[in-house]
Amino acid sequence: MLKIRDLHSWPSTESEAVAIQQRLRPLVRVETPTATPRTAAGLDVAYRDGDALVAVVTVLDIATLAVLDSVVLRSTTTFPYVPGLFAFREAPALLRALERLTVLPDVLLCDGQGLAHPRRFGLACHLGVLTELPSIGVGKTPMGPFDAPEDVRGAWTPLALDNDVVGRALRTQAGVKPVFVSVGHRYDLDAACALVLRLAPRYRLPETTRTADHLGRIN
Incomplete structure (x- = not known):
């Protein structure tokens, strides 16, 4: 049981939320997974009218x-829409x-x-730290500028914020936009990208994201 x-x-x-991110950020661990995962969860939130x-x-x-x-859980968010603080809208549900x-x-x-976040503590980091489960962020849009990777499956370029490499633009399929992978907790970037590719054999997004979406x- 989780x-x-x-x-x-x-x-x-907003100030309380930022303080929480800054306090929890040192708890994030970037590490090579010690076991091969057998199961992976996709997490997604769909918004309806209002909150x-x-x-x-x-x-x-x-x-x-x-x-x-x-x-599938229906809920209502109580936190406002603030860039960089989406976790406080989505994580409780x-x-x-x-x-x-x-x-x-697993x-x-x-x-x-995940780490591709202004305070290096995006949704994937937040959920990983609170659950102590390994976690990976797979974004559809980047947090900042990037160079497009070569148009072949598996090609990637680094994502940088403030001169720090925080993730990768990863091409999961030729001829489609890349996804943006960053470590959340208890994973490293090489292993994260390898897993995303394994979970995306046919489409741009990994099957975890597709099934949840x-x-x-x-519903």
């Missing part, structure tokens, strides 16, 4: 890409969805950023 670490209360102001949202988690068998478990899983995933793949659209 246990959520009680490291902070959920803030109501209503649908948080979705799907768990896939990495070898077959079969969906082993899924949770995603954490409740994770707690309802019957299959505990790694989380978040539709968002699909459930969010139909």
Whole structure:
């Protein structure tokens, strides 16, 4: 059963949220995974009218890409839309969805950023630190400028913020835009990109993201 670490209360102001990110950032660990993951979770949030949202988690068998478990949770966010603080809108509902899983995933793949974040603490870092599960951020858009990788599957270029390499623009398929991969927690960038490629055999986005996004659209 998943246990959520009680490291902070959920803030109501931007300054409180920034302080939480700065306090938790040193807890992020970048490390080579010691075991080959067998299951991976995709996490996505779909927004409805007003502050209503649908948080979705799907768990896939990495070898077959079969969906082993899924949770769809309807909720309402109480935190405003502030760039760099999306975790405070989305993480509370995603954490409740994770707690309802019957299959505990070996790694989380978040539709968002990890270290590729102004304070190096995006959604993937936040969820990883609170759950102590390995986590990876797979964003659809970059946090800053980047050079386009070669148009072949597996090509990549570095993502940099303030002269720090924080992730990679990774081409998962030829002829489509890259995705933007960054470490969340308990992973390294080489292993993260290798896993994203393994989970994206046919399309731009990994199957973890695709299955979660699909459930969010139909529920």
